Amino acid sequence: MNKVLKLFTKDSITLPVIAIILGLLLGAIVMMVGGYNPIEAYSALIERVYGNSYDFGEAIREMTPLIMTGLAFAFAARAGLFNIGGEGQFMIGMTAASIVGIHLHGLPAFIHAPLAIIAGAVFGGLWAALAGFLKATRGVNEVISCIMLNWIGLYLSNLIINTFALQSGDTRSVDIQPSASIAISWLSEMMGNARVHWGTLIALLAAVFFYIFMWKTKQGFELRSVGFNQDASKYAGMNVNRNIVKAMFISGAFAGLGGAFTVLGVFGYQSVMASSPGTGFDGIAVALIGMNNPFGVVLGAILFGTLTYGSAGMSFSADVPPEIVRIVIGAIIFFIAAQGIVRWLLKPFYAKRKKEKVS
Incomplete structure (x- = not known):
């Protein structure tokens, strides 16, 4: 436990907390300027998320894919890469899981569901590895290739669903086989039919895997080394190109x-999408809030999911536009990115503490 806590330095804990507080305060100011009551609005937000078991379960459902896309961005960032392609990887993983879930028949649930999950992970990984391969072999900036792959992923997913899985006369696929579902029916019934699923547990285990792999294995050390300095890593005998592809x-x-969790645990089918769902881009915000720390990402997803799902409560109960929540989230990210402002605000407190220690 102490080793895990060492990941959280003074700045990695203090800066996000202060940024969150400043973001909430800025949101409150915007509400007051607009003639809304911020106390009533934030109370409605909390009530919406934690007021009953159904909404709590749905909030957890909202947080789960954010954990995964947040971990995706944070993992690449630790290796010195900017994976802005989580959106495309999310959709490709969703599509792969859909095809396996729909077209494989006669398999028991303990085989079918894991196969669909693995398909989502593998194809999402291969989609990201394309950007890694282009960077490693041709020097193509991963930001550019990831942006292009996001659009290709959207249209390729729609093409696959249209060609191989479309429900007749509809814009969605046929339902996945019941054996591929990862929904937890008994827990869903206890929580008022909230769409809870096993993906939440897997997401938490993924954060633990992230920590163990990145800080407790030789491969993780190499990835972090490449992220710090590619030239020094190459001089030390590490295969930089291979590590770039591996990290992606x-x-x-x-x-x-x-993406697989969203299909297998929440909807049970995949729609033909007019635009990308935005979960991959939200994951970037979650990773920034969590300072690219796997456990920080989990906490960031909880905050982001609470604000996103709870915004409906603000709208219905306090008549506050849900767009205010986006202002709050944007302000939090701004203050995390502009760490100099936060440190400047904290400077008097640090100086006072230092003076007390000296005296």
């Missing part, structure tokens, strides 16, 4: 799992 593959596998 694992990163994409996280995002692909998020």
